[in-house]
Amino acid sequence: RAAGDPLITEIQDWNRYLGEGVDVAPYGKPSEFEAHVVRRSVPWLTADPVSSVNFTPLHELDGIITPNGLCFERHHGGTATIAPADHRLMIHGLVDTPLVFTMEDLKRFPRENRLYFLECAANGGMEWRGSQLNGCQYTHGMIHCVVYTGVPLRYLLEEAGVKTSGKWLLAEGADASAMTRSIPMEKALDDCLVAFKMNGEALRPEQGYPLRLCVPGWEGNMWVKWLRRLEVGDKPWAQREETSKYTDLLANGKARRHSWVMDVKSVITSPSPQAPVTHGKGPLVITGLAWSGSGTIKRVDVTIDGGRTWQTARIDGPSLPKALHRFYLDINWDGSELLLQSRAIDDQGLVQPTKNELRAARGENSIYHNNGIQTWHVNTDGVVENVEVS
Ligand code: MTE
Known part of the structure; x- marks a missing residue:
């Protein structure tokens, strides 16, 4: 800066006057100068804002953790509002003992903390035929990475006792879209989590409060939010989200399905x-x-x-x-x-x-x-x- 810069030579307001005291914002917010750092949507992309998506502002972030308020949202039936006391998770199907858990029950199981990215399989989908959207928020922003606290799904399945014929799991959400996906039992018993916290605090409503499934490394659609039902079966269910959606039409006219793992x-x-x-x-x-x-x-x-x-x-x-x-x-x-x-x-x-x-x-x-x-x-x-x- 040039000599005589008033920002150096003059006393500024923030130096002259006392600032605001504690408790002005009991739940803290970012600086007013960061107001442009927000999730944004592309209005023409989806028919309406309820079954839609917005994008993480990756270009403004550093490090590897996504702040909770900036995690992109993708939901097919709007954000469900569920009081934790009213939430239930049911496990049934090919199990020895069908079970229903309250949130309180779930919090009595041993829990783990894991940092995982969640990427929507459609991230970058608009770019498949050529460059289109001008910003990494839009080309790559259907991703976030947070520390989840939750119970390994394995513990809940062990509690119910999966029968030897139980090879698949159907996870269902309690929202208006009742999102349902089939998950192979091997993955369910490996590293899936039933999470109630993200970055230390309760899940945000948009991210499935009070309970979501984490399916680490696999496409975001399988991370069922507002998780209310797990059914054990012996084959995949062929739900809408794993047949007409989230499959890949190849050049020979056949569709690739069960493409769960998110690529490098x-x-x-x-x-x-x-x-x-x-x-x-x-x-x-x-x-x-x-x-x-x-x-x-x-x-x-x-x-x-x-x-x-x-x-x-x-x-x-x-x-x-x-x-x-x-x-x-x-x-x-x-x-x-x-x-x-x-x-x-x-x-x-x-x-x-x-x-x-x-x-x-x-x-x-x-x-x-x-x-x-x-x-x-x-x-x-x-x-x-x-x-x-x-
Ligand atoms: N779970 C329910 N119950 N309802 C939904 O609409 N959307 C899915 C998945 N889980 C969805 C859901 C999709 S397509 C993605 S990509 C992720 O949630 C998005 O998670 P996020 O909103 O936390 O970013």
Whole structure:
């Protein structure tokens, strides 16, 4: 700053006067200067706002935890309002003892804390045929990552006693959409959680208060919110959400189904269309997120020249399975045009594909499970646009 900057030489109001006391906001809120950091929807995307989606503002966030108030919302019948005292979870079907749990009952089981990402299978679906939405909030924002506190589903199933013929589980929500999905018993007994807390506090209503299912690493649609019923059966149920939706129409006319695992993926969150470079050339922090439904992220490569040359980014912060990872590449920008991309590799050796590789394998008709490499074009003024390189 130039000598004589009044912000240095003059006493400012916040220095001259006392600020507000405690208890002005018993439940704290972000600074008034952060009012633009909100979930946003794309009105033309869905027919009405009740069965709709809004998006996490990834371009404004850092680290790997999504604040509760910024977790994207996707619901098919609006947000159900359920008093915890009125909520019940029933387990029935191929079990020795059908059971009904109150919230109080559930809180008497041993519980665990786990950090997991939840990604909607439709994240990036609008980009399948070409770059469309100008911002990572919209292209990649159907994802959040929070610490869940809950009871391993295994404990509840053990309490009911699953019969040997019980190979599948149907999870059902108590909301107006009564969302129902089939889950293989192997996954249910592995790492699924019945969660009542997120980031330490009660689930938000939008996220399924008072109870939701966590199906780590698997598509968000299976994470049934307002969880009220678990039925044990011997085969999948073929519900709407696993037949006409959340299946992938391939080029040969057949549909891929049971594509549950979220693939290895990454995106540069800044610079990005909603986070342009405003400081001119010189030091530039390139940052983004990487994740895999199969495990941890081993490496993220970043290119600034559209894939001609790649550099290994620095992963900073915890590296936990089925959770977001934060990466950085600190460069000295010479002010010339950039074509930014990131490519994630997970601990199973899975490599994030290009969009063209995806289309070659799965055709042009897909919506779900788009984990293709994203390209951002940065012009000499620092303005960023969503593009594709062939
Ligand atoms: N569960 C119920 N009961 N009703 C719903 O509409 N939407 C599903 C899933 N669970 C849904 C639901 C979908 S499609 C997704 S992607 C995730 O919840 C979104 O979770 P979120 O709203 O916490 O981001």
